[in-house]
Each structure stands twice: as C-alpha cells, then as structure tokens.
Amino acid sequence: MTALMATLLAACGTAPTEPAPDGFYRVERGDTLYSIARRNRRSVAELARWNDLANTDQIEVGQLIRVRPPAGGSAVAKPSDKSEKPARQAETAPSRPPANAIKLQWPADGRVTGRFSPPSEKGLRIEVPANGTVRAAAAGWAIHVGTLRGYGMLVIVKHSDDWLTVYGNLDKPLVKEGARVTTGQEIGSMASAAELHFEVRGGGKPVNPADYLPARG
Numbered sequence: 001m002t003a004l005m006a007t008l009l010a011a012c013g014t015a016p017t018e019p020a021p022d023g024f025y026r027v028e029r030g031d032t033l034y035s036i037a038r039r040n041r042r043s044v045a046e047l048a049r050w051n052d053l054a055n056t057d058q059i060e061v062g063q064l065i066r067v068r069p070p071a072g073g074s075a076v077a078k079p080s081d082k083s084e085k086p087a088r089q090a091e092t093a094p095s096r097p098p099a100n101a102i103k104l105q106w107p108a109d110g111r112v113t114g115r116f117s118p119p120s121e122k123g124l125r126i127e128v129p130a131n132g133t134v135r136a137a138a139a140g141w142a143i144h145v146g147t148l149r150g151y152g153m154l155v156i157v158k159h160s161d162d163w164l165t166v167y168g169n170l171d172k173p174l175v176k177e178g179a180r181v182t183t184g185q186e187i188g189s190m191a192s193a194a195e196l197h198f199e200v201r202g203g204g205k206p207v208n209p210a211d212y213l214p215a216r217g
Contacts, residue, residue, distance in 0.1 A: 023068040027059050040067040052205075054119040060149065098162035098202045104137035104212045105184060107167060108196050115210070122206040123166065123199030133174075134188035134196055136181045137165050137213075145177040151197060155187050164204075168197035 020026040025036055033056045037044045048056050050066040059065065109132060114125030128134065140159035148154045151168035155175060158164050170188035175181055190196065200209040 020064060023066060024064045025067045027061055027063040027065060029061050031059065031061075033057075033059055033065075036065055036067065042067060052119070058150075100160070100162060102138060102159060102163045102200075102202075102212055104165070104200065104209070105135070106213055106216070107137045107165070107198050108132060108134050108190075110196075113195055116206075116208040118206060123197055124209045126196045126198060128190040128194060128196050130190070130192050132190045133186045134167050134170060134190065136183060136185045136187050137198075137200075138163075139183045140165075140181060142175045142177055142179045142181055142187065145173045145175065153188070157181060157187070162203055164201040166197070166199035166201065168199075169194060170196070 025040065027036070033044050033047055033053070036042075036059075037047050044056055046069075047053070047065060047067065050068075050070060053059070106126075108126050108128045110127040110129055112124055113127045114121055116123060134155075136157055138157075138159050140157040142155055143158045143164075144154065144156040146154060148168075151166070153168075153170040153173060155167045155170065155173055156164055157167070167188055171191040171194070172189045173187065174189060175185070175187045181187060198209055200207050200212055
C-alpha cells in the first residue's frame with residue numbers, strides 16, 4: 001500500500017506530512033522543478049518523466065517528487081548519446097495494467113463529455129445533473145477526502161493493492177476519510193450541474209475507465 005500511495009500522491013500533488021521516502025524529495029515553499037533537479041543533479045525532463053508531470057511549472061508544497069530512477073529504470077542519456085532515442089521509446093511505452101482485473105459500475109448518471117486521452121485527460125468527465133450523486137464504482141476504503149488543485153473536492157477509494165478510483169470536482173463529500181464503502185454507495189454530491197472527473201488507476205498509473213465499466217444501453 002505504501003508504494004502505491006506514494007506513486008498516486010506524487011502524481012496527484014497531495015501534501016502529506018510524513019518524511020519523504022528514500023529516492024523522493026518533498027517540495028518546500030520556493031522550490032521549482034528546476035531547482036530540485038539541479039540540487040539532485042538531474043534534468044527537469046527526467047523528473048517530469050519519472051513523476052508523470054504534464055506541466056513542469058505546476059508543483060505544490062508538500063508534493064513528493066521522485067529524484068531517482070524507478071526500479072529497473074535509468075537516467076536519461078545525454079543528447080550526444082546515440083542511445084537516447086531507444087531509451088525514450090521504452091520509457092514512454094504505455095504501462096500495462098495489473099494482471100488481476102477489476103469490475104466497476106458507473107459512478108454517476110449523465111453523459112460522458114470527456115474521454116480518456118492522456119496526458120491531458122487521465123480519466124472520464126461525466127456531466128452530472130443538478131442535485132445528482134456520485135457513487136463508489138466498487139467496494140473499498142476511502143483513503144483520501146479533501147480538496148486538491150485541479151481536482152476540486154476529491155475522494156479516492158482504494159479497492160485493492162493494485163486498484164484505486166478517483167472522484168474529483170465534487171460539491172460535497174458524503175463519506176469520511178478511512179471509511180469502508182460498498183459498491184454503489186453515495187460518496188459525493190453535485191449541488192449544481194457539473195462535470196465529475198473520474199479516474200481509474202491500476203498499479204498507480206491511469207488506465208482507461210471505459211475498459212472496466214459496463215456498456216451503457
């Protein structure tokens with residue numbers, strides 16, 4: 001669970017208070033990705049790739065930044081190194097989801113207004129009717145409830161060591177952090193018509209939610 005949460009929190013930019021684990025750096029006030037890279041003798045491109053950062057200008061105080069290559073990875077080759085192109089192709093290849101699949105139900109009624117298209121769109125956007133509710137796509141634990149820049153009010157549900165679902169842009173959470181949730185349980189509300197941001201993460205990486213949701217008639 002610890003490794004999975006570290007990956008998710010680094011990607012989402014939350015700011016826990018625990019010390020940074022080995023190989024990571026916790027962002028402090030005044031830091032930039034450039035200053036962190038320089039301090040750790042890395043390049044901005046390396047840190048952006050290892051942390052799945054689409055915008056290198058957006059880091060937050062408390063965010064975990066990986067400053068060493070992931071297990072099995074390596075530092076980026078210098079531009080003069082002929083091996084640079086193959087290395088980039090290997091690192092940008094899509095990650096495989098966990099072998100154990102997960103079955104989900106739709107988290108809300110409404111039409112899909114945005115589809116999975118990383119890195120700009122890491123999940124689905126669903127237009128929820130006014131006074132609509134958001135439901136847990138599967139049973140699990142509410143491991144995070146709170147606001148986060150870019151996600152608004154956010155609930156993260158952990159289903160197993162491999163699978164998480166993320167529910168962003170809520171008007172109000174209906175579950176407390178640490179609570180057990182059941183499939184279909186209401187975990188958030190939308191007071192006015194708005195778009196739910198729904199992500200599915202397998203092994204800490206965003207995957208296409210449509211691959212795990214039933215077809216709509």
